[in-house]
Each structure stands twice: as C-alpha cells, then as structure tokens.
Amino acid sequence: QQQVRQSPQSLTVWEGETAILNCSYENSAFDYFPWYQQFPGEGPALLISILSVSDKKEDGRFTIFFNKREKKLSLHIADSQPGDSATYFCAASAKAGGYKVVFGSGTRLLVSP
C-alpha cells in the first residue's frame, strides 16, 4: 500500500494562478516532508521541505501547509509560471525508518501561458 498519497494526478493552471498540490500520509512516525521537482528527462531535485513541528514553510512563491492532526500537507505555488511545469513529488521520512525517504506517485503540473 502507498504510504504517501498525492492528488491530483495531473493539474493544469493558467499563468499567474495559484497551483495547489495535495499530499496525505499514513505513518504517524513521519516527521520530515520534502517536495521534489522533476523536469522531463531529468532526475528529481529538492524544492522545499518541512518538519512536522511546523505548520507552514515558505520559500519565495512556494509554500507548504502542514496539518499534523489530519496527516495532510499541500504545496502552494503562487503566481505560477510556465517554467514551473514539472512533476512534483511529495515525500516523507522518519527517524524510526532510518530516515529512508518514501515518495508519493507525483502530480504533473502544467502551467499554460
């Protein structure tokens, strides 16, 4: 079973809109949640991350909102640009799991100009 779930599978937004990518998890021991961004033909690269002791993390146009009680988090991309078109992976890790990273299935984002 997937420990980390993402929705939607794909998302299209217009340039300038806010894209919202959702993620949920099952393992209460997860305490670190990185988001990776992957462009076609490349490997994933770390975009932004959050620890479970926080409920929000901002980095420029990218913001993670985290709800520990509901085991949900979301990535908000404000003022979306065509260059943001990529696949975004939500991931999680736990100290108890030796910090091995578990990935969700990804959300493919298309930003139309």
Added chain:
Amino acid sequence: EAAVTQSPRNKVAVTGGKVTLSCNQTNNHNNMYWYRQDTGHGLRLIHYSYGAGSTEKGDIPDGYKASRPSQENFSLILELATPSQTSVYFCASGDAREANERLFFGHGTKLSVL
C-alpha cells in the same frame, strides 16, 4: 557542485539477459540509492547502501542485485531481465550525517526489456 552520473542513459535488453546499470557520485556521500519510476507509482526504492561494501534491500528488491565496490560507485544488476523491469531507473546519493537527508539524483536510465 553535487554530481550523480548514471550510465547508460538508455538501454535495450532482451528477456533473460543480464543488465548492469552504473552510478557514480562525486559528492563523497556515504548513502546511495536505486529507485525505479513508473507511472502511477512514483519512485520506489530497490536497493540502497550506507557505504563501500554494504548493500541493503529496499521496498522492491526482487529480481535485482546491487553492488557498492567503492564510495563513488553503486551498480544495479538484473541477472535475468524481464519485461516487467522496463522502467526508468534513478540513482541518488545522500549525506548520512544529515538527519533529514537531501537526495541528489542522476538523470536516470531508461531501460526497455524486450
């Protein structure tokens, strides 16, 4: 700059053949990982290593072996390739000293088993 290099970038193999995917990192990271990426499944961990000489099974190790002969190199071996192993394979490295490890990925190897 952190660098993880995979070879080959593309590979076509026949069913039952042996395939070796290679990975080299210049990050001096202790940890290295092999993932496969399939639509609908995201990235799934096959094997990983904590350092030279060590290999550990990940979540989907069946049909795969791994070898870590040195700090820099980590190979994934398919002794008897099957069409179900057609996928894109990614190698990654990470710093074992970091509690919340950032992974650095290679560009991937696209494997087709016919």
